[in-house]
Amino acid sequence: MRIDDVKKVCVIGGGLMGRQIALNSAVFGYEVRLCDASDEVLGKVRVWLDEYLAGRIAKGKMTKEQTEEYKGRMRIAPSLEEAIKDVQLVIEAVVEIRDVKFDLFRKLNKLVPANTILTTNSSTMVSSMFKDLVDNPSRLANLHYFNPALVMKLIEIVQGDHTSDETAELLMEFAKRTGKIPIRLTKECEGFVVNRALGALKAECLKIVEEGICTPQEVDTGLELGLNHPMGVFRLNDLTGIDLYFHLLEQMYKDRGIKPAGYDLYKGMVERGELGQKTGKGFYSYKKS
Ligand SMILES: NC(=O)c1ccc[n+]([C@@H]2O[C@H](COP(=O)([O-])OP(=O)(O)OC[C@H]3O[C@@H](n4cnc5c(N)ncnc54)[C@H](O)[C@@H]3O)[C@@H](O)[C@H]2O)c1
CATH class of the missing domain: 3.40.50.720 (NAD(P)-binding Rossmann-like Domain)
Known part of the structure; x- marks a missing residue:
């Protein structure tokens, strides 16, 4: 072809x-x-x-x-x-x-x-x-x-x-x-290029939240104003779907037997229907269109 x-x-x-x-x-x-x-x-x-x-x-x-x-x-x-x-x-x-x-x-x-x-x-x-x-x-x-x-x-x-x-x-x-x-x-790898790099950043951000250092929203502000990222990792996750990321965490948990960082946080959000922009609430609130 x-x-x-x-x-x-x-x-x-x-x-x-x-x-x-x-x-x-x-x-x-x-x-x-x-x-x-x-x-x-x-x-x-x-x-x-x-x-x-x-x-x-x-x-x-x-x-x-x-x-x-x-x-x-x-x-x-x-x-x-x-x-x-x-x-x-x-x-x-x-x-x-x-x-x-x-x-x-x-x-x-x-x-x-x-x-x-x-x-x-x-x-x-x-x-x-x-x-x-x-x-x-x-x-x-x-x-x-x-x-x-x-x-x-x-x-x-x-x-x-x-x-x-x-x-x-x-x-x-x-x-x-x-x-x-x-x-x-030219080779397969977990996360490809972008999500592999983002995954490393996100894992660190989740640890910061789980250690009680600051809120997800404050982490985002840090990334947006300190690194000039257009969106912090949690704001980005509201856009891509909380459920999608939770499926990934569930799979990691199944494959490795170790609870990945953020698992409980995302599980709770999925159970409450807080799936991000598509449901009007995730880490942030959105007006439903
Ligand atoms: N959401 C993102 O930001 C994003 C970014 C890049 C890639 N992806 C990938 O794109 C794919 C879709 O993600 P999404 O966010 O659009 O999901 P989504 O949940 O918005 O849409 C998935 C759709 O698949 C349909 N579906 C389920 N089973 C089907 C079947 N057997 N045949 C036909 N349709 C079926 C569902 O009805 C649903 O409309 C996933 O593989 C995801 O990894 C998502």
Whole structure:
């Protein structure tokens, strides 16, 4: 497969990330098919799409004609089977649960030809986890966007031992053609580049909170004003989802048997439904839109 052969992209999962990845691809000229296991989510994506595009028109960032063109290229498909028909590139952005992704890659393997490029947007699962589930794993890699995917320029392309250079190069080019600046990791590692570096910072920040030195909000103020970080680690976590980070902590606890820093704090927040911006409360409070 060459990059010029890629015309249609399928995004699976219409949550926080998937809907933005889909629209970003449509803005840059790709035909996109988006699906989700939940009809309710698909309904929300339709409302979000209209509101988002209307907002861009109101701000003078897009014309009405442009928004119609983008919408025309982005089809919300009622099923996975419909969504993956005739696509050359699949971007998986479903919930960060291992078994859900395993089932999906098993299904995908049956549904698409063996040269269709398969990617995962997972932040914590490397694509080699799925390599035994698909024929021709040379077409499999991580294509890792950042939140909000319509705004953030960076994409990490992670090449496992199974990923061919051809696939990695195609994905680098796809990222560039969709307005992003990609970095290529030629080995898989936990956290990739950004979350690995952030993880070290965050672990230290959590220890500071657990040692009772100061509050999460004060840690954020320290990072924002002392290091000029645009967002402290806790404010950033409200944006990316408290539940998502808790899934990661739960997995670490299961794998290592040692309770990771912040586990109780995040568990309590998830139990109280304080999932960050999406529920109106996390480390900070937000007005629900
Ligand atoms: N949230 C972030 O900041 C962020 C950043 C980079 C990468 N990611 C990765 O992106 C992926 C999605 O994260 P998110 O924050 O968008 O999650 P989300 O919970 O907002 O959305 C996940 C969606 O997957 C859908 N889903 C679940 N099972 C499905 C299935 N079998 N088929 C189709 N759809 C299914 C759910 O209905 C939901 O709409 C995860 O792998 C995560 O690691 C997230």
